[in-house]
Amino acid sequence: MPKSVSESGKTVDPSRNEGAYWAIMLLANFRRIGTKWQVKNIPSWPSGAPSRREFLRQKLTSIVAIYIILDVLSSGPPPDANVVGIRNQVLLLRIPELTSDELIFRVIAVTVYWINTYLFNLFMIEVASFVSVLTGITTPDQCRPLYGPIKEAWSIRQFWGTSWHQMFRRGIQGISDLANDAFFIPRGTLLSRYFRLTVSFAISGLIHFSADMSMRIPLAEAGSMAFFLAQPLGIMIEDAVQHVYKKQGIKFLRGYEHILGYVWLIAFQLWITPTWFYPPIRHMNPEKDGLLPFSLVSAIFS
Template sequence: MSSWLPINHGSAFTFGSTELTFLILFVMVILLVPGHAIFTRFISVLALSAVTYKLQEVFFRLCNNPHWRGFIAPMLCIQLMSASELVLISRVESAPISATSASSIVTRAARTVDLLWNLRRIGTRWQVKNVPIALPSTRAEFVRRRLITTAIAYLILDVIISGPPPPSAPFGPEKRALFQIGSLSQEDIVFRIIGTASYWFSAFLTILIVFNITAIAFVLTGLSSPKNCPPFFGSIKDAYTMRHFWGNLWHQCLRRGLSGHADLMADSILQIPRGTLLSRYTRIFGAFLISGLIHHVNDVAMGVRSADAGSIFFYPLQALGIMIEDGIQALTRRLHVSYSVRRLVGYVWVGVFLAWSTPTLFYPQLRVGTDPGLLLPIHVARPLINYVKAVWQV
């Protein structure tokens, strides 16, 4: 258990106090600094960045589990991005936070922190697009459904990580080729396809488990309600284009921060006129580039050398995929092809593009050789598998 989540009381206290410093500074800026005070707000974002750097430093001393280092370290960057979006781009002030003029400072501070961590901005004027609809339910019904879903996801993930490790040959540095596909053997291609599917399914399950546990805790304690905890992921039926894969199926937690900063870069810094193709694709590439930088922290936290990390390449490639499919759709729009055939071709396209690009992301992580069993604190599948093997040997 100690290898799964080591406890360092000194580092834990330092981490908690540093996070509290971040939250206090953020709340003070939102509630006290007017939105038009751009320079002051910019300086405050620099200060929040310095605190985030310290948070990551302390967290790396606190946690030795590479899987959870890789999961939580980028979350600190996402917290910073959320704060920066609220402070500099949306320029949220005290008035929208206060339900009434009589709201106490504690109430306003709590609402401000809630907005910071409400990454999809559910129930606010800033809510992101394509959030799945929450089914009407009581707290008891919500908790029961999410507990069942979480238990099933946990068991499936446990089965996946309890399997035999993959052979080392198929994911060597030369195997994540993007353009020398002809140099790959049939075994390499099969591993690439299966590995890509397994990677995304495991990522989906891991994120789903963490989100559901958090949502259950917030609903049980009354800090949130079922209507404010809609499903985290969309429908796989929507994943017939790369744009829909990232914009509808996958979680939208980063959408507000990524699009806000990409818009700032294209509109205010580069001053590219809105409505042009250059503006559209600059903002798309900018959003995926920022996402790549955030996920680069995930790679390094998991033990991948910075020079080998693939996130900084993988995520901008997704913008390229969207650009390619936009062009193909524009060229084939007048062809008389049925909607069902277009969707079928779209599903194949998304699968092929992900199988082509994803190895740049997860092959370097596989080469680190981290024990996948460290991902979960309790294992049910592995003892069961060992028992079945023992029975068969008898």
Template sequence: MGISEFNSRVMELFSHYPPVSERLPLPPQQIPIAYAVVILAYFFGPGFFQTQITSYVLMIIAFYRPFFTSGDVVTDYTMSSMFFVLWIMHVYHAGNKDGGPRYIGNPEKPLPGGGVGDRDSPTYLQKLKWAVRLTATPRGIGWDWQVKNVPPHPGANLPPLQFVWGQVVEVVWRTALKAVAVYVIGVCKAVQLSTTSLVADWLLDTTVAWCGAVWSWNTIGASNAAGAAITVMLGICEPWEWPPVFGSLGDAWSVRQVWSTSYHQLMRKPFQFPGLRLARFLCLKKGTFGSRYLQLYSTFYISCCIHRYQSYIVSRHENGEFAFFMLQPVIISVEDFLRWVWRKSVSPKQKEDLARFEVLIGYFWTIAAFTFTLRYVIKGWVGIGLIGGGGPDEKAALQLGLQHGTMYLQGW
């Protein structure tokens, strides 16, 4: 089968979906069914039959998802990928040969007996609790499979009410920050309609791109803080189970560092897993050049595909996700090569003397790389209403920005 024939068949498959304006209301049972089937699969333990049933149900739901809408662009975009994420996580955990992941609790206060709560728990209630916990955690906090680079948790031992109050404060300031970012985007978009200067247009695009990054960063942060506050307040979780979702921006001295340390690790396991399996299938040894870069590119490719699916759900076309996500591994490969050349060209003594210079150059490189790549995806997200359509606060901020930008042009 040639590439053109493959593309025509893919387009024929997507032609069955209705236009965005003709989608039906999202059935309320879709998300509960997805979670229920995964919980039951964990409850009954790994096996060929369980995996096949789980995969079938989740893929059927994902296949039919473009027919429906929740009525909200942000909800449609962010929640539509959960079926794929749940499926990859299930396949990952089903491949564990040690009886499944173990819930070990607070590392500072280990559970009696070195950890309890696996699929072989003595009672059905304990096993069900284990399955629900496993389905609900994307980073493995309190589990023996916790992802790497989870930030230190300064509030782990705070009293629940004090922790909840801190999370509420975080929700407020992050919401305010993303509203300011959306407001600036509105001003820039209004001014951009009348500008004829290429330099001014580039500066406005760059401002919109970085404001979009601020919006994304604080949208995720506010959602995480809200989830922490609600679950701790209701007694479902303890403060130690909610470490910060982001690492320090001070560690973002390279593009690789941004994605591996500073940015959230919420989907690290499911996106890395297929690359790890593929490397093993190809007999690539762990830590080798081939294994590392196969995992790097496959991880970003999976992330790209899922984000493109999310875009298709809300707009029926791609919105810059491919350019943004697939440029990241290319940039990381280039910076890895440049760092390798640097290490080979500079003696250990010189490298120590130039350590601050190296970090400073790294920051400039990272800022330049994201200034270039963010423009693709943020422009698309603003265009489909993902940025600026997240709630009354964002919509008001965007409209106010557009009005003030228009007033500025009239006055000028």
């Protein structure tokens, strides 16, 4: 490729510039979209990538809508500290004393928390995608949807591996593979499979644990590691159950297996999720630790 001359009169090597561009893009392209390293289960555009103009219109509409929804969901008063106390985080050993009020609150709180988390992650990616396409850094086809289909979340494994975002999967998977090989665990074995799975969730736990520390949550109360390390345990349980009933030749009517899976996933997350998000609720300062920089709801109704 011939070299060209820039406006300053200096010689420029286009191949070097192109290489630098793709190196930077690869660092920013967490899911490695469009490369041979593309992460599994990245959703595609249902009817093909939209035009640049349509993409920007969709993203701008989505950004405004998500901001309003997040604002509404986070504008309510915080719950009483006793309701989200340390004792109420755990559930398994307290089932006999569980009241209907606590159960209703737990269901509502966990549901709202996951909706908030889902939308906040989506909001950040929508803003980044809008800016990158607007400035010409990327094309709409490079900005695939963040989440997979919710209907595919019929198990804990499916939820994390297909329906949830895969932004950090490639990096975390690389570290877990390195740890596996460092311990000389043979690839393809059951031990290797669950070791890498556990290491992956442990890394996720450490990432979120740093967020706990930034919110000044006491070390003894931070629940991120407990939450994320419970996920591989749940996956091992569901794998074992599936193995047993398939080995026994048990067959479910079409769709019933997935219905049972949805129930299992919901029950599992209702059990463990408060361990993760009750501590931030107890220690957050609504005025300083708000989810959004500016509340439209508060401005309108104050």
